Each structure stands twice: as C-alpha cells, then as structure tokens.
Amino acid sequence: xxxxxxxxxxxxxxxxxxxxxxxxxxxxxxxxxxxxxxxxxxxxxxxxxxxxxxxxxxxxxxxxxxxxxxxxxxxxxxxxxxxxxxxxxxxxxxxxxxxxxxxxxxxxxxxxxxxxxxxxxxxxxxxxxxxxxxxxxxxxxxxxxxxxxxxxxxxxxxxxxxxxxxxxxxxxxxxxxxxxxxxxxxxxxxxxxxxxxxxxxxxxxxxxxxxxxxxxxxxxxxxxxxxxxxxxxxxxxxxxxxxxxxxxxxxxxxxxxxxxxxxxxxxxxxxxxxxxxxxxxxxxxxxxxxxxxxxxxxxxxxxxxxxxxxxxxxxxxxxxxxxxxxxxxxxxxxxxxxxxxxxxxxxxxxxxxxxxxxxxxxxxxxxxxxxxxxxxxxxxxxxxxxxxxxxxxxxxxxxxxxxxxxxxxxxxxxxxxxxxxxxxxxxxxxxxxxxxxxxxxxxxxxxxxxxxxxxxxxxxxxxxxxxxxxxxxxxxxxxxxxxxxxxxxxxxxxxxxxxxxxxxxxxxxxxxxxxxxxxxxxxxxxxxxxxxxxxxxxxxxxxxxxxxxxxxxxxxxxxxxxxxxxxxxxxxxxxxxxxxxxxxxxxxxxxxxxxxxxxxxxxxxxxxxxxxxxxxxxxxxxxxxxxxxxxxxxxxxxxxxxxxxxxxxxxxxxxxxxxxxxxxxxxxxxxxxxxxxxxxxxxxxxxxxxxxxxxxxxxxxxxxxxxxxxxxxxxxxxxxxxxxxxxxxxxxx
Ligand code: GDG
Numbered sequence: 001x002x003x004x005x006x007x008x009x010x011x012x013x014x015x016x017x018x019x020x021x022x023x024x025x026x027x028x029x030x031x032x033x034x035x036x037x038x039x040x041x042x043x044x045x046x047x048x049x050x051x052x053x054x055x056x057x058x059x060x061x062x063x064x065x066x067x068x069x070x071x072x073x074x075x076x077x078x079x080x081x082x083x084x085x086x087x088x089x090x091x092x093x094x095x096x097x098x099x100x101x102x103x104x105x106x107x108x109x110x111x112x113x114x115x116x117x118x119x120x121x122x123x124x125x126x127x128x129x130x131x132x133x134x135x136x137x138x139x140x141x142x143x144x145x146x147x148x149x150x151x152x153x154x155x156x157x158x159x160x161x162x163x164x165x166x167x168x169x170x171x172x173x174x175x176x177x178x179x180x181x182x183x184x185x186x187x188x189x190x191x192x193x194x195x196x197x198x199x200x201x202x203x204x205x206x207x208x209x210x211x212x213x214x215x216x217x218x219x220x221x222x223x224x225x226x227x228x229x230x231x232x233x234x235x236x237x238x239x240x241x242x243x244x245x246x247x248x249x250x251x252x253x254x255x256x257x258x259x260x261x262x263x264x265x266x267x268x269x270x271x272x273x274x275x276x277x278x279x280x281x282x283x284x285x286x287x288x289x290x291x292x293x294x295x296x297x298x299x300x301x302x303x304x305x306x307x308x309x310x311x312x313x314x315x316x317x318x319x320x321x322x323x324x325x326x327x328x329x330x331x332x333x334x335x336x337x338x339x340x341x342x343x344x345x346x347x348x349x350x351x352x353x354x355x356x357x358x359x360x361x362x363x364x365x366x367x368x369x370x371x372x373x374x375x376x377x378x379x380x381x382x383x384x385x386x387x388x389x390x391x392x393x394x395x396x397x398x399x400x401x402x403x404x405x406x407x408x409x410x411x412x413x414x415x416x417x418x419x420x421x422x423x424x425x426x427x428x429x430x431x432x433x434x435x436x437x438x439x440x441x442x443x444x445x446x447x448x449x450x451x452x453x454x455x456x457x458x459x460x461x462x463x464x465x466x467x468x469x470x471x472x473x474x475x476x477x478x479x480x481x482x483x484x485x486x487x488x489x490x491x492x493x494x495x496x497x498x499x500x501x502x503x504x505x506x507x508x509x510x511x512x513x514x515x516x517x518x519x520x521x522x523x524x525x526x527x528x529x530x531x532x533x534x535x536x537x538x539x540x541x542x543x544x545x546x547x548x549x550x551x552x553x554x555x556x557x558x559x560x561x562x563x564x565x566x567x568x569x570x571x572x573x574x575x576x577x578x579x580x581x582x583x584x585x586x587x588x589x590x591x592x593x594x595x596x597x598x599x600x601x602x603x604x605x606x607x608x609x610x611x612x613x614x615x616x617x618x619x620x621x622x623x624x625x626x627x628x629x630x631x632x633x634x635x636x637x638x639x640x641x642x643x644x645x646x647x648x649x650x651x652x653x654x655x656x657x658x659x660x661x662x663x664x665x666x667x668x669x670x671x672x673x674x675x676x677x678x679x680x681x682x683x684x685x686x687x688x689x690x691x692x693x694x695x696x697x698x699x700x701x702x703x704x705x706x707x708x709x710x711x712x713x714x715x716x717x718x719x720x721x722x723x724x725x726x727x728x729x730x731x732x733x
Contacts, residue, residue: 011049085115149186246349399429478726487672516542551653552598599644651679
C-alpha cells in the first residue's frame with residue numbers, strides 16, 4: 001500500500017497539561033480525516049503538521065509517538081514567534097477574512113507575509129526530507145498555499161495534491177490581495193487542486209485569467225470534492241449508551257418545547273448576530289411561538305486572544321441577554337446560550353433532540369455540522385435543516401431549507417415554516433440526504449480525490465515520433481483488436497485561416513480508405529458539427545463512425561443516422577451564452593460565433609491580437625462568473641473560447657463508446673492536437689483494463705505520452721500505422 005502524507009497547519013493532536021501528553025483533537029478537517037478507512041482509500045496515511053518550539057523537546061518526541069486515531073504523526077517544529085506572525089498576522093488576519101468576503105477586517109502586514117513565506121518553506125522542506133519515492137503528498141488549507149510551489153520546484157517528480165477547506169472568493173475580491181500572484185503561482189503547481197464547491201473552482205479559474213492573464217492549469221488538475229463526514233461513526237454515536245443518557249436527561253426538561261439548534265465556532269463568518277436577530281424577529285412577528293420554541297446556541301471558543309473575536313463575543317452575549325430579557329418569563333428562557341464545547345455524545349444527543357438545525361453562515365467553505373445533524377436524525381421523527389445558501393454544504397444537502405442569512409424577515413419566516421414542516425415531508429427529505437451521506441462519506445471523499453490525483457500526469461516528456469515514422473509499440477498492433485480515436489482539425493487536416501476552408505487532403509483520404517479496409521476500427525472524434533463531418537466523410541467510398549460536437553452526437557455507419565447523446569434539459573444555458581458571445585463578436589473585427597449544437601464558440605484568430613486577447617480575458621471571466629453551477633465547461637483553445645455542455649466531452653464520449661461494447665479492444669490509440677483532446681487522453685491513460693497509446697500533435701504541453709511535432713507528420717504516422725496493423729482480411733467476429 002502506498003503512503004500518503006497529509007499535511008496541515010496543525011497536527012490532529014493537542015497537548016493536555018493534565019496528562020502531560022497529547023490527545024486527539026477535534027475540528028472540521030480532523031473529523032473528516034480521522035474517519036478515513038485506509039483499506040477503502042488504498043493509501044496508508046501519515047500526518048505532518050506544525051508544533052511550536054515552546055513545547056519541550058521530549059514532548060515533541062511524544063507527539064511523534066502519539067498516533068491520531070491510527071495515523072502516525074510527524075511534527076514540524078517552528079519557532080513560536082514566527083508561527084504567531086504566520087498564523088495570526090497573515091493566515092487569520094489576511095487570508096481568512098478576505099476569502100470569506102470580510103474585506104473590512106483584513107489587516108495587511110509585511111511581516112505577516114514574510115513569516116507566511118518562511119513557515120511555508122519550512123513545511124515544504126520537512127516534507128521533502130520525510131517523503132520517499134512513490135509517496136503522495138496531500139496538503140491542506142489556506143495556511144499552506146505556498147507549499148505546492150516549493151515542493152514542485154525542488155522535486156517535480158513528487159505527486160502533490162492541495163485541498164482548500166475555505167471558499168475561494170470571487171476574483172473581484174481575490175485580486176485585492178497584494179500577494180495574489182505568488183499565491184496563484186504556487187497553487188497552479190499542484191498536480192490536483194480541490195475545492196468544496198464548483199463556484200469556488202470557477203472563481204479560481206477567473207482569478208488565474210485576471211491576475212496571471214492565462215489559465216495554465218489543465219482541466220484535470222482542478223476538481224470539486226465536497227468534504228463529507230465519518231457517517232458510520234455518527235450513526236454509532238447516536239445509538240451509544242452515553243448519548244442515550246444525555247437524551248433522557250434533556251428530554252425531562254425539554255418537554256413540549258421545540259429546539260432550534262446552533263453549533264458554531266465563535267467566528268464572524270458563522271452569522272451569529274444575524275441568526276439572533278432573525279430569532280428575535282420570529283418571536284416578535286409570531287407571538288404564538290413564544291414559550292414554545294427555544295434557540296439552543298452552542299458557541300465554541302475560538303481565537304480568544306484576538307480583539308475582533310472578543311468584540312464579537314461581547315455583541316453576541318449582549319444580544320442574547322437583550323432577547324432573553326425582552327421575551328423571557330420565569331418559566332421561559334428563549335435562548336439557551338452555551339459558550340464551551342460539549343462532548344461528542346452530548347452533541348449527538350442535541351442533534352437528535354432538536355427539531356431544527358440552523359446554519360446561518362455568511363460564508364462557510366462547507367460546514368460539517370449540517371451533515372452531522374442529518375446523519376444523526378431518527379428515521380421516524382427527523383428534523384429540518386435551515387441552511388445558508390452561502391455554505392458549501394448547500395450543494396450537498398439538496399433537501400435542506402435554504403436561507404439568505406442577511407434577510408432577517410425571510411429567515412424568521414423560514415424558522416417558523418421549519419418548526420411546522422409536515423412530518424411526511426421531513427421524513428422523505430431527510431432519508432434522501434441521509435442515503436446520500438451513507439454512500440458519500442469522508443472515506444469516499446478522500447478516495448475520489450486521491451484517485452484523481454493518481455491519474456494527474458507527473459511531468460514527463462512525451463516520446464516524439466522517430467524519424468522512421470514508427471513508434472516501437474506499433475509492432476504490437478498486428479493481429480490485435482485495435483480502435484483508433486482521431487481528431488480532425490489540426491490532426492487529420494491542417495488548420496486553415498477560416499474553419500470552413502478546412503479539407504481532408506487527397507493523400508490522407510487515400511490512407512483513410514486503406515485503414516477502413518483493415519480490421520482496426522477508426523472513429524473520428526471532432527469538435528465540428530454534424531453537417532461539417534457529413535460533408536467531409538459521408539461522400540467518400542469508405543465509412544467511419546463519427547462523433548460531432550465533442551461527442552454530443554454520434555453517427556454509426558450501420559444505423560446510418562445521428563444519435564444525440566446529450567439531454568435537452570442540460571442545454572438551457574445556451575441561449576444566454578450565445579447572446580454574450582454575439583455581443584463580444586460584434587465589437588471585435590474579424591471574429592465570429594459558431595453554434596455547434598452542444599457547444600458555442602467564439603473564434604478570434606483573424607482579429608487584432610492585443611485587443612482580441614484583452615476581450616478574450618474579459619469574456620472568460622464573464623462567462624465563468626455567469627455560468628457558476630451550470631453543467632458547462634468554458635475552454636480557451638487556440639484563439640477560440642468555447643462553452644460546451646460537460647457531457648459533450650471527448651473523454652466522456654470515448655468512455656461511453658468503450659462501455660457500450662460487448663468486448664473491450666486490446667489496444668486503443670487516441671490522437672489529437674487540441675486541448676479538448678486532452679480529455680480523451682486523460683480518460684484513456686487512467687484505464688488499466690486496456691492498453692492505450694495517446695498521441696499529441698504539436699509541441700504544446702500535453703498529458704499524452706507520445707507526440708508528433710506537427711500536423712505534417714500525421715500522414716507519415718498513418719502510413720506506418722497501416723503497415724503495422726497487418727493483414728487486412730483478418731476477422732475477429
Ligand atoms: C473548516 C471550514 C469546512 C464543533 N463543536 C463541537 C464539536 N464541533 C465539531 C463539529 C464539526 C467541526 O467541529 C466543525 O466543522 P465545520 O465544518 O462546521 O467548521 P470549521 O471548523 O470552521 O472548518 C469549514 C471544514 O473546515 C472542513 O473542510 O467545512 O467550512 O471553515 O465536526 O462536530 N465537536 C464536539 N464538541 C463540540 O462542542 N465534540
């Protein structure tokens with residue numbers, strides 16, 4: 001089993017003076033990782049994190065020997081003073097507020113930034129020292145954003161993944177960061193960069209475009225992986241005798257009172273003031289609820305030495321006492337305010353006893369509390385989740401009741417609605433969410449991330465077509481079931497100034513005719529529309545299966561008709577996008593818009609360079625902002641910007657094509673010149689059940705393991721391919 005080094009700011013253990021030793025600590029990331037099942041994920045995990053040098057040397061050794069759960073720990077020792085500047089002055093005073101859209105709380109500091117650089121360097125050096133060949137490095141969160149850059153610079157062979165646990169803000173906010181370039185230039189070095197939500201990924205892409213002027217990250221190096229929880233553990237916890245004891249104890253006092261529960265770390269992003277105001281509004285506007293509902297708010301102390309947090313605590317406590325004063329009676333206290341953490345059994349009991357869980361974060365990377373509440377619910381009498389639409393969990397918990405925490409009146413109305421939500425609806429909604437979390441737990445989250453990381457290419461030089469036009473592996477082809485997926489523009493036919501001028505040349509047609517007579521199956525996979533492919537291929541005296549619009553349409557020579565592989569519903573975005581592209585096209589001389597059915601493209605090859613590039617940057621940004629959460633991909637190719645349905649993807653098409661076959665071929669060859677062909681290469685090179693050879697035409701960066709220097713060598717390659725396929729009349733039926 002390979003080793004995966006998890007790296008985060010802190011180790012998942014904290015020093016406890018009473019026992020003079022370390023014990024397992026809690027927190028979002030820790031809860032998620034502790035639940036990972038190594039056998040499911042397929043990796044043996046070890047954890048690296050910082051300990052400050054004020055902890056005696058002997059204790060540091062103890063930390064090393066104290067596994068967190070079953071994970072070995074490797075402390076990285078950092079001077080306490082340096083840690084303070086890195087953690088408090090930069091991570092918490094700059095990145096945290098800025099990334100959570102709290103610009104007024106950002107406190108820039110030169111020293112903070114210098115310390116951030118220094119600590120990130122120390123962490124990266126410790127990783128380099130600890131890691132061995134074949135290890136995977138998985139770096140976590142906003143405190144360590146410079147680590148991927150240093151690691152890849154010093155050892156490009158290391159496989160490095162990075163996961164951001166907090167939101168990535170809109171580029172409008174991000175570009176205010178003085179160190180925006182340094183941060184982006186490091187993050188793009190990761191082999192895989194993961195976010196909780198698609199909107200964060202889109203913001204990141206637009207930031208690359210706006211700040212660096214380009215998006216150098218291959219599509220497969222970016223991904224959305226909403227974190228989950230250790231579902232099984234929470235299920236077991238809900239049945240544990242200690243939890244039952246808490247339930248019995250509280251039930252006796254609670255009686256008929258309904259509880260709205262809040263569990264939040266003391267932080268301005270958690271929207272605590274807004275929540276209290278909404279609760280006050282509930283009691284004011286709906287007097288019939290007074291005496292019947294109580295807000296049970298647990299606030300976990302956090303960053304207690306920071307003045308901003310002290311001020312927030314004071315404001316919360318003032319508001320709590322004012323509401324209790326206004327609506328309380330000797331027999332009724334509207335808000336039960338608890339300012340300390342509770343045991344996991346007590347937490348589980350509170351989840352089970354509360355009719356409503358309220359998460360009112362103004363911004364929250366994900367929010368695990370909402371997921372924990374769902375899996376702790378009783379099947380027969382479940383509660384309701386009121387969930388801020390600004391929490392990443394909003395995309396996962398599709399049946400939660402959405403709130404905009406800034407709208408106090410509406411939130412109060414939703415609180416009322418949630419308190420009286422019919423039982424049968426609650427049951428259906430909660431079961432659907434629970435079932436999802438049963439399958440998609442924290443192990444699944446890590447497994448998917450690490451699987452994708454496994455398949456991201458590690459810098460390796462492609463093998464260039466030798467002078468004799470024959471790759472050595474072509475000797476393997478004779479007598480085998482071979483399938484060839486081949487692109488058209490820039491591969492079978494040279495690129496032309498006007499796309500409509502592109503034509504197959506006579507020598508290529510001759511070669512294709514001969515290939516069509518071999519036992520190999522040749523499939524043309526193009527971004528072009530159906531009509532164009534028909535013109536090029538259907539009047540020939542040979543026929544091939546054709547895939548148009550990146551695989552959205554498929555033509556089978558046996559059926560002699562086109563099949564639409566993408567559903568109508570997933571194309572609702574198209575009309576709006578066409579309007580935007582036309583607006584850009586009308587002000588850019590020499591450019592035009594092409595409607596390809598499942599994709600729309602803006603071409604600006606013949607436009608004044610600088611102006612068109614400038615508009616292309618703007619357009620990419622506008623599209624990514626407006627298409628957040630739509631099932632589309634925005635791609636920048638060679639002087640084209642294309643928006644296409646995610647299902648109209650060459651990789652997806654090839655995968656479906658192989659899946660529909662009764663037998664897998666022995667060998668699959670894919671060849672193409674464009675960025676859209678990378679999807680095909682990535683998909684194929686990630687498969688272990690079939691031998692694949694992917695060939696990039698051109699010198700640009702690619703994941704393909706083989707390359708032809710330019711389109712001019714394609715003929716040469718096809719000739720040798722033909723020869724290597726061997727006797728023509730063979731049959732495998
Ligand atoms: C960051 C991001 C993202 C809380 N109080 C008690 C207690 N907890 C546990 C909860 C939960 C965890 O702490 C809190 O996780 P959250 O996700 O809600 O929030 P952050 O700590 O801010 O985490 C966040 C997360 O990273 C993971 O990516 O979701 O958006 O900000 O597990 O159960 N546990 C116990 N007693 C308490 O009083 N035992």
